Amino acid sequence: MMEKIRTAANSIIVKIIFSIIILAFIFTGVGGFLGFGSSAKDEQVYIAKVDGEGISRNTFEKQAQELIQKNSHLIGDGSDDSFVKMIRASVLSNQIDNYLAYKFADSLNANISDEQVKMEIRKQPVFFENGRFNNQRYLQLLAANGYTPDTYADGLRSAIKQQQVMDALFLTDFVLPTDSDISLLDNQTRAIYLANYSIDNINDNDALAVSDDEIKNYYDTNKQEFYHDKRVKMKFVTNFLPAIKQDIQVLPSEVEKYHADSKDGTMIPEKRLYSVLSFTSLDAAQKEYNLMSKMQGKQRSSTKMDSLGWFALDEKLPELLTKIKLDTIGSISKPLEQDGDFYIIRLDQIEKAKKLPFEYAKASIHDLLYQQKIDKKYREQQTALEKAAKLPTLDEIAKKSGLPLYDSDWTYEKENFSVGRYPEINDVAFSDEMIKDGKPTGKISDIINIAQYDGSYIIQVTDYQDAGISTFEDVKDSIKAKLIAEKKKQIFSQKVATLLAQLKQTGVADGLSFAQKMSVTQNLVDDRINEKTVKDVFATIPAVEGNSYGVTLIGDDKAQFFVLTGVTYPEKADDLSEKIKPEMLILNRNSLAKDLRSKAEIKIMPNANL
Incomplete structure (x- = not known):
């Protein structure tokens, strides 16, 4: 609502x-x-x-x-x-x-x-x-x-x-003197020095220490935070095509050799140009064939026929061209029948096969070799996995297949990030075959194929928990990390305030180096300075003498300190009447409405x- x-x-x-x-x-x-x-x-x-x-x-x-x-x-x-x-x-x-x-x-x-x-x-x-x-x-x-x-x-x-x-x-439309002052502020340039500071600068191990009592107290106070759905841990061996792709390389020398050997993809195939005559009867076609057969080659080639176009030898040919074998320019076929009509085909030109320039072909050759290597590696590993699949333990399967053995963290039903994100694996892992009476059966699965990603797995469930609250032992490390992170954020915030106080008092601060000099305008977009910092720079009142100091917190873990050293004003104030008119119009209308209603x-x- x-x-x-x-x-x-x-x-x-x-x-x-x-x-x-x-x-x-x-x-x-x-x-x-x-x-x-x-x-x-x-x-x-x-x-x-x-x-x-x-x-x-x-x-x-x-x-x-x-x-x-x-x-x-x-x-x-x-x-x-x-x-x-x-x-x-x-x-x-x-x-x-x-x-x-x-x-x-x-x-x-x-x-x-x-x-x-x-x-x-x-x-x-x-x-x-x-x-x-x-x-x-x-x-x-x-x-x-x-x-x-x-x-x-x-x-x-x-x-x-x-x-x-x-x-x-x-x-x-008139602009008051105050509006001119606004224009000067809007268009001024401020000179600053910038220093970045982050939570990574905090490394006080004593201050960041977390006691066992603190961890246990957090667990006891926030137990509902550690509720989990039913879950399993697994061991698994996988032949996973996306992982294979990361390890495959094709050397430039391999690409060069493939091109030199004139293998598939490096040649422009031979092309042939054909013409055709069509007839409604075999007699008419045979009569024309007899006449053309008696012609000399040059005369026969000049006989007007309808062009069929160019055809490469490696492409799929029309049905008529599959019925002929013409190898000499100007040669013609005997009458061919198709769907009740009759045709004579003539070979007009031949363009011999030629090699593609290396620079043109090398990218496609690289992709071809890359895919061939991937497919070969995947087939070899899949064959090895299939041969080892019937061994009694996953350790033996991994050793025999040459594939690594993995241990998963907790995996939940309808998982999004772990190996359980694949429905095919999730269905097996939480089945009665793998879990009985709330405990893992220890059974090793058959090969599970993940067709969508060209992967295959063999799994074994090693631990199982019903839905409930995680034990303290399961979560104490994560609680410790969380408490340390929170302490670090508190110390970071306090440290930023201390450094700013030092700057304002002495002009220097421990660990800050203002090496980045910048000229800042109201609408500046620059990767070196955060947009919040730009606003804070212009919200800072310039000192009458000396410098002004400020800091911008960017989230919980970053800060940008700045030293404002000077302000440059435009020579002439811009007319801001159109810019501020909409806001003034609303303000004036609201004021008049309020006044009229009051009476x-x-x-x-x-x-x-x-």
Whole structure:
């Protein structure tokens, strides 16, 4: 719920915007927005009253529902009552503030001429046809919404008056002297010296000592922290292809020899160009064949035929080409039948095989040899593992196969990091075959194949624990490491504070060397300095005489000390009016809204559902 509220606060809550009350077609008008006087049906007609004038419930509900519908992807099925109420409250707040701003502008008696109203009307796209203002459309739309030109002009006159007053209050562009000072700060450059310091500098073994009593007390106090699901420990032998890849190397001399021997992948194969004639009958094909057979080679080669294209000898050939054996340029095949049609094939050109340049071929040769070596090693190890698999102990299997024997740490069901992450191994390790009556059976598994990673394992469960709290002996080393790390962080934090005090007092500190000189600007991005350090540098007040010192903690284990030695200001202050205007606009609008509300009588109806 809180996440939804944060999302809404940043994206859909209606802001306090003092703009023209009559929105869109400008047909709502103040008359459609407010009701006047008092009646017994106030709660049904109005959602709220401001200085005795009611805000229309119908208008409110329409705007609220539009906003709720627009953001239905955040509300889901609409059952999120708190979220809906938050939207409704923001809509009503906006309507109240807009009305108060309207009344405030009206009270100033600003003069809006008839010509200004006329110009505003002629600018509104709703009255346009074919890109231009259309008077007939204007009159039709007014009449359809119950307006006359005079009543519409009066409402618009009030709206323009409000807009002008609010623009005069909020949209001025001048920069105060203070704004110029902000510009100087924003664009200045600060000269610093930087020194990095980390938790690794802490090596006080006496201070970091942890007693057995401390370890035992932590265990007794935080036992639930050491709850574990059921788990096993295993011994295993593996033939694992990814591990083999890490050990395989291909020497440059091997690549060179492979290329010199013209083996597969080093040659561009012979290519041949063919043409074809097609016939619908064998008689026609045979007649043409007899005619072409009598031609001289040059004449036969010049006979017009349809090109079949180039074909390399090592690629898959079309069915027709597999039926012929032509080795001489200009030679033709006898008529060939395929799917009821008949064809004559002619060999037009031959491009002999040639060797690829070494520089072009060496990368693919390297990859080929690398993969061949991997496959060979894997097959050899797999054969050895299969021969040794029936031996009575894992030690003998490992020795016979030449593969190493591993001991796993605790492995859990649905493990993510250990050897148990493979479902094939997990299923065997936690099966009745391996565990009986809460104890390991000692049985050695058959070869378990992990097809996804080209690996195979033989396992033996050596220990088993049901779900529960780990024993003190199991976790005391990890507790000790944790307590030492926490002490180290505390000492590190204290040491950083001590070093900063030394710097401020004497200008030097033990173990710090300010060898890194930098010029820092507000928006500096540099690998040498953390962005938090940049902010702290500019938050540091420069000393009147001498240097200023500071430090930035980066997490629990790193710090950056800095010495601020000087500040350089720009020759001319930039105009920051546009940069700071949005924040000033919000601040001024909120202030005006607060002031106007403090002078108004606002009554929210009990059944507003906010």
